[in-house]
Amino acid sequence: MFIWGFSPVLxxxxxxxAFQLVWFRILITVGVMLLYLKFTKQDMKITTKHFWQLSGxxxxxxxxWLMFYGAIKESNISVTMVAFSTGxxxxxxxxxxxxxRSIRLYEVIIGLIxxxxxxxxxxxETHYWLGILLGIGAAFTSSLFGVFNGIMSHKxxxxxxxxxxxxxxxxxxxxxxxxxxxxKTSFFVLDNSSxxxxxxxxxxxxxxxxxASVNLAKYISPYTIVLTVNLETVYGIIWAILxxxxxxxxxxxxxxxxxxxLLAIFLNSYLKSVSDKxxxxx
Numbered sequence: 001m002f003i004w005g006f007s008p009v010l011x012x013x014x015x016x017x018a019f020q021l022v023w024f025r026i027l028i029t030v031g032v033m034l035l036y037l038k039f040t041k042q043d044m045k046i047t048t049k050h051f052w053q054l055s056g057x058x059x060x061x062x063x064x065w066l067m068f069y070g071a072i073k074e075s076n077i078s079v080t081m082v083a084f085s086t087g088x089x090x091x092x093x094x095x096x097x098x099x100x101r102s103i104r105l106y107e108v109i110i111g112l113i114x115x116x117x118x119x120x121x122x123x124x125e126t127h128y129w130l131g132i133l134l135g136i137g138a139a140f141t142s143s144l145f146g147v148f149n150g151i152m153s154h155k156x157x158x159x160x161x162x163x164x165x166x167x168x169x170x171x172x173x174x175x176x177x178x179x180x181x182x183x184k185t186s187f188f189v190l191d192n193s194s195x196x197x198x199x200x201x202x203x204x205x206x207x208x209x210x211x212a213s214v215n216l217a218k219y220i221s222p223y224t225i226v227l228t229v230n231l232e233t234v235y236g237i238i239w240a241i242l243x244x245x246x247x248x249x250x251x252x253x254x255x256x257x258x259x260x261x262l263l264a265i266f267l268n269s270y271l272k273s274v275s276d277k278x279x280x281x282x
Contacts, residue, residue: 007205008077009239011069014197018070019177020187021198022062026170028202033163036207042159050152054161057148058168064141065169067134075131077240078254082121083135085114085261088268090143098147104275110268117260120253162211 014021037044046054071080089111096103118132145165152161177183190198237258 007201008068008072008080008236009243010197010201010205011072012077012240012244014194014201015191016194018066018073019173019182020190021069021201022065023170023173023177024190024198025065025202025206026062026166026173028198029206030163030166030170032203032207033159033166033211036211037159037163040159042157044160044163046156046160046164050156051164053148053152054156054164055168057145057152058165059172060141060145060148061165062169062173064138064145066173067141068138071131071134071138074134075128077244078237078258079121079128079131080135080138081236081240082254082258082261083118083132084139084142085265086111086118086136087139087143087146088114088265090140091146094143094147095150098151106271106275107268110264110271113264114261117257117264120260121257158211 011021016024068080068084071083089108092107092111093103095101118136121132149161149165177187
């Protein structure tokens with residue numbers, strides 16, 4: 001989680017737009033994953049059905065990253081990370097539907113509390129409205145592919161899942177950028193700091209954490225994963241203050257909303273532990 005908290009900092013550090021950042025990130029990541037799969041001699045054969053399923057999830061991941069880094073470019077790290085915390089609400093609804101289990105009332109209530117905190121922040125930081133909307137969109141797509149990966153993790157190896165998904169994301173984004181004429185000479189020109197940032201983002205914050213998160217989905221629910229990832233909000237804001245002095249960019253009331261979100265996250269963890277104990281006793 002500490003590494004993931006550094007991802008948005010690198011996103012702001014890299015001097016490109018969201019499309020360039022995501023395209024180069026996926027390109028490097030897919031290349032490294034291919035080498036990893038070859039080195040570990042994993043069987044990469046999958047059925048046609050699984051191929052299309054993973055391709056669809058890959059497109060969702062592509063949209064997620066575009067929204068996430070687009071939010072950072074349009075606002076700042078702190079605002080983006082708080083908006084991203086809405087993933088808890090989305091997962092509390094998406095997971096039960098796709099896993100065919102009953103919706104837990106306390107999960108929805110906690111999700112609504114987080115939405116309320118976001119609304120408070122939205123009313124204060126109105127000039128960041130586009131960043132907030134993109135951050136919420138990133139949270140929704142993150143919850144969506146998290147649940148889908150939870151299902152696929154029981155059918156295929158995590159490395160194979162990650163490779164096919166990100167390959168589809170790369171092909172999808174490449175086709176989109178080709179059609180809209182983005183592939184100009186300037187697109188491929190990067191300064192040294194951006195190159196270093198992209199390498200770090202791809203290797204340290206993507207390849208192994210991505211494979212690990214898919215593998216983790218075998219053992220814990222997507223909702224729990226999303227809830228844990230929400231702690232990235234804490235790390236991200238701390239890094240943003242240390243590196244970019246973002247505490248001077250937002251109003252003090254902003255942190256009241258952040259505190260409400262964190263309390264909601266820890267409250268959920270407590271209620272879940274109580275619920276699990278009762279389920280075992282019964």
